[in-house]
Amino acid sequence: MIATVTDRRPMAGMRVLDLTSNVAGPLAGQVLVDLGAEVIKIEPPAGEAGRNIRSTIPGQEDLRPYFLPHHRGKKSVVLDLRNADDVDRLLALADTADVFVQGFRPGVLDRLGLGPDALRRRNPGLVYASLSAFSGHGEQHRRPGIDALIQAESGLLTGLTRADGAPSLPAPTVVDASSGHVLAQAILAALLGRERHGEGDVVEVALYDVAVSLQAPHVTRQLHTAPEHAHLTETGRASLAVAPSGPFRAADGWLMLFAYVPKHWNLLVEALDRPTLRTDPRFAEQVERARHPVELAAALEEALAGHTVAEWVEILTAAGVMASPARSWSSVIRSAAFVEAGLAVTVGEGERTELAVRTPARYRGFTPAGVTPTPRLGEHTDEVLGAVQA
Structure with missing residues (x-):
């Protein structure tokens, strides 16, 4: 046809x-x-x-x-x-x-x-x-x-x-x-x-x-794990070597921070101006950071307490570190990322004018x-x- x-x-x-x-x-x-x-x-x-x-x-x-x-x-x-x-x-x-x-x-x-x-x-x-x-x-x-x-x-x-x-x-x-x-x-x-x-x-x-x-890494891990250790899944990401990853307290709220890749970890240490984090044996290697999540969070939040979430997002993004506020939907549609992406589309006219979210693929x-x-x-x-x- x-x-x-x-x-x-x-x-x-x-x-x-x-x-x-x-x-x-x-x-x-x-x-x-x-x-x-x-x-x-x-x-x-x-x-x-x-x-x-x-x-x-x-x-x-x-x-x-x-x-x-x-x-x-x-x-x-x-x-x-x-x-x-x-x-x-x-x-x-x-x-x-x-x-x-x-x-x-x-x-x-x-x-x-x-x-x-x-x-x-x-x-x-x-x-x-x-x-x-x-x-x-x-x-x-x-x-x-x-x-x-x-x-x-x-x-x-x-x-x-x-x-x-x-x-x-x-x-x-x-x-x-x-x-x-x-x-x-x-x-x-x-x-x-x-x-x-x-x-x-x-x-x-x-x-x-x-x-x-969608959960292939986690299910794969469970396929290789004895059933009696199923509790490892209860903490989700924390049971994988992806620390630091997730929410950390800054001066005025929660900052979403992701720096588990060695390159990003080193950039984070430099941005925080905390060189001792790099030499601390608990944090020196990716796996070790995952094994000491409580101590790592305490050390990072001590450093993050000096600035607001918005300030840290600007500082860390400029340094090449992945960081973001945890936005609500009302914040999302006003954010630079949403606006620059042009994700809201307007179709129709008059009484049939509609706003919707476009499909994500783009074509030249x-x-x-x-x-x-x-x-x-x-x-x-x-x-x-x-x-x-x-």
């Missing part, structure tokens, strides 16, 4: 059907939009789940922060897959597609005749991508799951506990976001394979697999697409289905 195009965006002329919801799948679709694809969001009559997750901040009740960042430039088509006629419409639409990406529970679309084998018999060039919570071929694969559950199941909450010992769940959906980019990468790899070998493929990505891969050869606002539910149903039937 590759058209002859003059647009330099690598997916220009390609059509993607997006049957995913929430964050991971829609984010993958957003990446493909920015690469030039026509991404058609297939939604149930009530809309996908992310449309219904609204902000609870007073005055923002109509803001849909899970939906807004991942649907710029997409088209919305409403189909009720409980209706046989709508299933037929989706089949006809899939015949025109380059990519079909879905996030239903395993087996659901197969029972409707919309599984990978059925669709690829009709359209051999189709890349069929599935997103699930767990992988494999047993009971685990059939388990439902979302980002928060996967964080708990995969060990990502290791060391993140409240004062009462209860696990503490991070606000960002890190597994969803990572899985979205992995899914987009896998789809692009399959399209490259089609380009080289003339045939589509079936792609599968599981949130759990991505979550474990083309400008990413996705410059129209998020679609209203079913906004493009007649346009898209009418063109297919014609």
